Amino acid sequence: MEPHLSIDEVARRTGLTAHTLRYYERIGLIGPVGRTASGQRRYAPSNMAWIEFLLRLRTTRMPIGKMQAFAALRGAGDPTVPARRQMLEEHLAEVLTEIEAMRCAADALQAKIEYYRSCEQRLALESSIERGNEHEQRKSVPARTGQAEGD
Amino acid sequence: MEPHLSIDEVARRTGLTAHTLRYYERIGLIGPVGRTASGQRRYAPSNMAWIEFLLRLRTTRMPIGKMQAFAALRGAGDPTVPARRQMLEEHLAEVLTEIEAMRCAADALQAKIEYYRSCEQRLALESSIERGNEHEQRKSVPARTGQAEGD
DNA sequence: GATTGACTTAGAGCGCGCTCGAACTTTTAG
DNA sequence: CTAAAAGTTCGAGCGCGCTCTAAGTCAATC
Numbered sequence: 127m128e129p130h131l132s133i134d135e136v137a138r139r140t141g142l143t144a145h146t147l148r149y150y151e152r153i154g155l156i157g158p159v160g161r162t163a164s165g166q167r168r169y170a171p172s173n174m175a176w177i178e179f180l181l182r183l184r185t186t187r188m189p190i191g192k193m194q195a196f197a198a199l200r201g202a203g204d205p206t207v208p209a210r211r212q213m214l215e216e217h218l219a220e221v222l223t224e225i226e227a228m229r230c231a232a233d234a235l236q237a238k239i240e241y242y243r244s245c246e247q248r249l250a251l252e253s254s255i256e257r258g259n260e261h262e263q264r265k266s267v268p269a270r271t272g273q274a275e276g277d
Numbered sequence: 278m279e280p281h282l283s284i285d286e287v288a289r290r291t292g293l294t295a296h297t298l299r300y301y302e303r304i305g306l307i308g309p310v311g312r313t314a315s316g317q318r319r320y321a322p323s324n325m326a327w328i329e330f331l332l333r334l335r336t337t338r339m340p341i342g343k344m345q346a347f348a349a350l351r352g353a354g355d356p357t358v359p360a361r362r363q364m365l366e367e368h369l370a371e372v373l374t375e376i377e378a379m380r381c382a383a384d385a386l387q388a389k390i391e392y393y394r395s396c397e398q399r400l401a402l403e404s405s406i407e408r409g410n411e412h413e414q415r416k417s418v419p420a421r422t423g424q425a426e427g428d
Numbered sequence: 429g430a431t432t433g434a435c436t437t438a439g440a441g442c443g444c445g446c447t448c449g450a451a452c453t454t455t456t457a458g
Numbered sequence: 459c460t461a462a463a464a465g466t467t468c469g470a471g472c473g474c475g476c477t478c479t480a481a482g483t484c485a486a487t488c
Contacts, residue, residue, distance in 0.1 A: 132464085132465085133464090133465075134464070134465085143446090143447080144464090144465085145446080145447060145448070146445090146446065146447080148466090148467090149445085149446065149447085152467095152468095162454095162465095164453080164454055164455085164465085164466090165453085165454085165465080165466065166454075166455090166464085166465055166466075167465085167466090179389075182382040182385050182386065183382075183386075185378055185379060185381075185382040186379055186382045186383060186386065187379075189444080189445095190444075190445065190446095191444095204396075204400055207393050207396050207397055207400065208393075208397055210393060211390055211393035211394065211397070214386055214389060214390050214393070215390055217386070218383060218386045218387060218390065221379060221382075221383050221386070222383060224379070225376060225379050225380060225383065227336055228336060228337055228338075228372060228375070228376050228379075229376060230336075231333040231334075231336040231337045231372075232337060232369060232372050232373060232376065234333050235333065235334075235337065235365055235368070235369045235372070236369060238330075238365060239362055239365050239366055239369065242358055242359075242361060242362035242365070243362065245355070245358050246358055246359055246362070249355055249358065283434085283435085284434090284435075285434075285435085294476090294477080295434095295435085296476075296477055296478070297475090297476065297477080299436090299437090300475085300476065300477085303437095303438095313484095315435085315436090315483075315484055315485080316435080316436060316483080316484085317434085317435055317436075317484085318435085318436090340474080340475095341474075341475065341476095342474095
């Protein structure tokens, strides 16, 4: 039981498909991967670590082209360490910017959800009045906010 | 100077292209937009507010198909408010999950950057020793960390 | 009246990131 | 020994989100 995994096992562990793993290798993102005598892939722990790193880059939406550039630098060995670090630093900066943009948009969505909640209260109240049930009133509903037509 | 903007002006203000604005309208994301007598689009403030909302959805990576569904609900008026709220709540939950995933991956990238920095120190030290300059040593460099082949 | 330039529609095309199909070989279970 | 499962290569195809082209209309300027 050596720690060299078949492509299906790697697929299972990483969540990628075997198709995608071959694709990544084809385009130079992964490799070289060991082979059995008959040509089947066997992934070593170092391959796994690299794939996991690629997945982190993917999570942060690095485009494949940049990953290829990074992989090429990595293949060129130690002298490219500064270049690789710089790539990561630039990418990280973009990622942090984007996280902030998403957080900001998420806040706006939260506000909208709350606005909808107030709409629902008002609508419920109006329809109950319409049906003649003028009780059921718990809190005063804020009439109608000036949400600037956002909806 | 009414507050009804031409498509180019809207493009300028939103960062979308005129092409994309027409595309969004075509697929039912935007609309209806007012027209001049000769058929040119004139965007009202309510259109602008909706577009800005769409852009927030896009920032949070809602797929266009979902935006279309949302737009359709909106077009159906008040009774769909609860459904709209639910869509937003579900989407927001996904967004928060994804923000967390990105933040986590970003942390890993930061760690890798720091690892590279230590590599650079070690490499600089080694090459200076190789050249016979055995001074230049400031801090003890941690020999070589066992970064599990991540690189 | 002619030209310039912003606008219109319908529909084709593109870049990205996979995803799948076809045809074949190897491994494994019964 | 056989049959099914899993692997291989090569190349085509797909879904998404635009992006652009072509052909034409209209408004304003020379």
